[in-house]
Each structure stands twice: as C-alpha cells, then as structure tokens.
Amino acid sequence: MVSKTLAVINKMGFHMRPASLFVGAMAKYPDTDIRILHNGREIDGKSIMNLMAACIKYGAEIEIRCSGNQEQAMLAEAVSLVENKLGDSD
C-alpha cells in the first residue's frame, strides 16, 4: 500500500466533472484498489457517487491510498490529477 496526503486546490472541489475525470482515470487500474480518506471517512476512489457524496471542498486535506499490482502508477496519476486542479481552470 502506498499513500500520499495533499490538499484539494481547485476552487470548486470534487464536483461532478472532476469526480468523473478522476474515476475515469482510476478505471485504468482494474486490479488496484484506491481509497480516499477525508474527514475521517474512507471513500472508494472508483465510485463517482461516493466521491460526490463525500463533498470534498476547496482546501480540504485528503489522503490517497492505493494498494494492488499497479499501486505506484495509480497513486502518481491520482496525485497529479488533484494537483492539476482536476481539470478545472481555477
């Protein structure tokens, strides 16, 4: 298992478009599990509904945990997505 803690820096947080983008990217790693820890809750990073339900706002601190065959690559892509504002312009 690998993990990284980082802040959500796009102003809108995990709204629907970022969530779809994120989940779409994570679907490329079928054998690897991804969990996001936010506000004391563990969220399945491959479920749009779970991600949106978590209501992750701008500035929120999240921990991304990946475990499985491709955990390194998956974590790297997930972190890069969040750091690049999840496709939002601000």
Added chain:
Amino acid sequence: MRIIDLLSQNAVCLGASASGREEALDRLIALQGKAGNLSDAARYRADLLAREELGSTAIGNGIAVPHAKSGAVLRPGLAAMTVPGGIDFGAPDKAPSDLFFMIAAPEGAGDSHLEILSRLMVMLMDEPFCERLRRARSPKEFLTLIDAQEREKYPEQAPEKAKGSDGRLVLAVTACPTGIAHTYMAAEALEKKGRELGVTVRAETQGSGGAKNVLTRDEIAACAGVIIAADKEVALDRFDGKPLLKVPVSAGINQPEELIQKILAGQAPVYRRTGGFPQQDGVHESAGRAVYKQLMNGVSHMLPFVIGGGILIALAFLFDAGALNEENLSNFGTITPLAAFLKNIGGAAFGFMLPILAGYIAMAVADRPGLAAGFVGGALAVSGATFSHPAGTDVSAGFLGALIAGFAAGYFVLGLRRFCDRVLPAALEGIKPVLIYPLVGILVIGVVMCAVNPFVGMLNAAIFDALGAMGTASRVLLGCVLAGMMAVDMGGPFNKAAYVFGTATLTAAAGPSEVMAAVMIGGMVPPLAIALAASFFPDRFTPEERKSGPVNYVMGLCFITEGAIPFAASDPLRVLPACIAGSAVAGGISMAMGCALPAPHGGIFVLPVMTGVLWYLIALAAGSVIGMMLLALLKNKRPAGTTPARGE
C-alpha cells in the same frame, strides 16, 4: 440546504417519455421553469448543453444529474423526472438513464452547489431507495420518499416536527382582499426573517387560490405565538389560548422582525375565543365526515334565507287571511298590498336558497375558488336550464339538484386547482383565481347542469303522466302518493309534478278539489314533523337545528315546505323517508275522508273555505306525529359533547 426544500411537487414528472438526450433535458428545463427557478429558459438551456459537452452528467446506475451554474437561474432548485425504459445519456456504465435530477444553480453559488450534489448522492447511493423513487405513483409520493430518506441520512438537520431550529416556532396567517400578491409577500418576508433570527416561522397563506400550507393542530399547540397579517377576516377559533398579534398585511411585509420579536418576547396578548362551537381537528377525518361538513357549510349558510323568507311569506298569508273570498282564492298571499310586499320579499330570499346551498358546499370543498361555480350551479338547478332551453325550463331540479351542483362544482374546481398547480408555471399563479378558476369552473358546471336538468324534466313529465293514469285507480292511494311526492324533494321534479297535478284538478273541478287538499297536506307535514321532533327529541339534532326547529311549526302550518329543506339537506337519507311516510299517511287520510280545498295554497289560513276541516286537521296531526316518530327512530342520538363543528 435540504433537497426537499429545493424540489417542489410541480417540478416532478413521473413516467415521462423522451426520445433522446435533448428531449429529456427540455422536459426537465420546462419543470424548472414551472417551479419558477429560471429567469431565462433559453439561456439556461444553452449553459446546460455546454456543460453536457464537457462530459455526460449521467453517473451510472440509471441516474443522471444534469446541471449548470447559470446567470439565467433565479434561485437554486431541483427538477426530477423518471423515464421508464430509460434513454442513452452517455453513462459511464453504458446503461440507459431513467432517473433524472436536474440542478439549477445561480452563478457564484460556490459551495452550496457542491453540497446539493453531495446530499443527492448520499441519498441516491441507496439503490433500494432509487427503486422506490422509480416506482412512485405520484409526485407527492416521490417527495415523501425523498423527505424520509433525507431525514434518515441527515437526522441532525431534519426539522423536528413542529419545533423551530432552536425549539421556537412562530406561526403566521397571511391574507389580503385580492389574495394574489401581498398574501404571499408577507408570508415570504416572515419566513425569511425567521430563518435569519434562527426561529422557524410557518406561514399559512389564505390567498384567492385557497388556503395553502395550512397550519396543523400540532404546530399550533407547539408554537410560541401566532401573527395574523391580514387585511380581511381570518377565522381565529383554532388559536384559542395562544399569544396572537393582529396586524395589517403590510406590517407582515415591512416589519417582520418586529412582529416575530414581539411574539418571542411574550408581548402579544393571549387570544380567547368567544362563544361558538368547540373547534374540532380536521386532519384525520373520514371521507363521510368531510362530506358532512361540506354539506353543513351549505346548509348553515342557507338557513337564514329559509327562516327570513319563510316567516315573511307566512306573514303575507296572515295579513291576507281577512281579505280572502271565493274570487281571489288563487291569489292568496298577494291580495292586499302589504301581503304582496311581504310575499315578494320572502320570495326573493327563497330565490337565493339553493344557489347559497350549492355555493357554500362548493366553497367547503374547493375553498374560495369553488364559490362562483357552486353559486351558478345552484342557480342553474333552480332554473332547470338545459342545452335546448338555456334560459331555463319550468322544472326546477330542486334542492337535490342543488346538492349535486354544489358537490360537482366543488370537486371539479378542486381537481382544476390541482391540475393547474401541476401544469401551469408559477408565473401564472396570479391569473388562476381571477381568470382560470371562475371561467373554467362556471363553464363546466353550466355544461354539467344543462346535462343533468333534462333528466329532471323527463322525470317530471313521466311522473305527471303516471299520476294522470292513476287518477282512475284508488283515490286513497292517489292521495298517499301525491302527498308523499310533495315531501320527496320539496321543490324538485316530484314536488312540482304533484303540485301541478293538484292545481290542474282545481281548474277542472272549478271548485274544491280533494286532490289539491291531499297535495297541500303533503307539503305541510314535513316542516311540522321536524318541528315536533326537534321539540320532543332534541337529542337527535344539533344545537343550531334545535334553535331553528320551532320556526318550522309556522312554516308547516303555512304550507311552506321549504322550511324542511335545511334539515333534509343535512341528513337526506333519514329525514326524507320519515317526511315522505308522514306526508303519505296524511294525504291518504285526507283523501279517504273526502277533504277538499278550493285554493292552490295557504295552509291553515284557507281552512275556513275547506270541506271536511276536522278530518283534515286529524290527518295533518296523524301525518306529523308519524313523521316525528320515524325521525326519532331513524336519526341517531347525538351523545352530549360531540356536537359537530360547522364548516365555517
């Protein structure tokens, strides 16, 4: 922000059909428009489509949440739709989408948009819940499901029943004479200020579209006080014992904070109801009890017309009694100028009787919008208008026709209100009470009554023919039938047929007629039987009925059958059989003993010109007593303390 507060019943469409993505979006946009969330539907549509271009808003499991932040959105809101079978919406799981929630968010909505989305997802992640939503049979059921789910998932934010956010609850009733704008502005101002102050304010609006958000008994019991912001009369009985402020509707709009603070500070005087019947809870009543209350609303409003008019007509006969002679018998009641005056005034009051009955029944059913259609329906029942004779025929549908008119008008307008609430955009709220309800309501009740009345006319003609054929059969039986018919509908087709038959024999005989005597006694018995029953068996009647009982002695003796109508209308299945039986007995005795009458009306005032007066009085007494006994037998005793409240 709660989902249930963002989604209104008219923004829910179940079982919609849509051929593709754009049609589904258009339907949802129309729902948003109807809920009054948009300032510019076309612009909102463009923003939505632009958002869909960035990626589908379908999220799998058959759910799609199209949304856009847009400058064309007036206030945040939701629209929901189910599309059985589903459509291709580009879902990540490739499955068709059949459950849609569309979010309208104003520009710069910030985190609230995210919160709405999050809440919706928390609720929709529960698949059995989504199944229940798909199977909901009405928008109301749909909203009930959502409310229950939201309370379960967010218990800490669920509004506790009948309690404010900090335990304090202030109630308000707003009303203005036109009931279009100020009523709602005051309600909104009060509720909004309440939110700012951290107090739950619930406002009932008594607009021209009828009362909405009606306050419940629990809320009234729990509230800190009541603000009545109204420029018209508001019934206050239900607020007995509560701190209450009465202010003009403008105060509700301009000084909501002052009013709420006054209630919270305990500065409002406690309202005490004066007199009247104890108010009963209207929430859990049975259908039968609801119909009874609607009926009684009509009857209690009609009663003053019957009593006032009836007594004036009785006086007319009294003043004319001295001037009565062989020549002017058929004009009895209008011979002297004073009598003619009184009889016409009384007649004018009687003319209102049935429209009032129908109008107020309809009003009890459909609230204010029902009134006009009910009145007109009642008037058409009286005139007997048909499609071929829209100006009216000489066969009135009587009080039974007026009952039909009242309920038909009421339930039609009620349906119309619900239909309009669902179909018309909120922007048209103002023209519903001033244009749609009156126009459509009156037109439809006109069609209904013109369709019903011909049957009444045919019934009348058939009865009249049957009476003619009976003329040669048993005289006693004829007397029974004629007198009984007088009591069947007290002014409708049966009564009319019997009465016309009686006056026809009068003309044919050119002198005293036994048939006319039987007819008149049939019309005298019902009020007398009721008056006797109200005197000797008061526990069978409501307090109001008991008080108006004695007037029926006068009406009965004067052959004013209408006096019995309020009693018959309020309990037709028991009162009518009793009256019919009593009348029939009296008619039979009168006929058997050969009593004969030379005048078409007059009651006891024409006794001096009658043949067989003694037997006639015996017949009258016998019929009235039998009617009374049957009334006592058929009508249930009313246990003390369960007096039903009147409609108003």
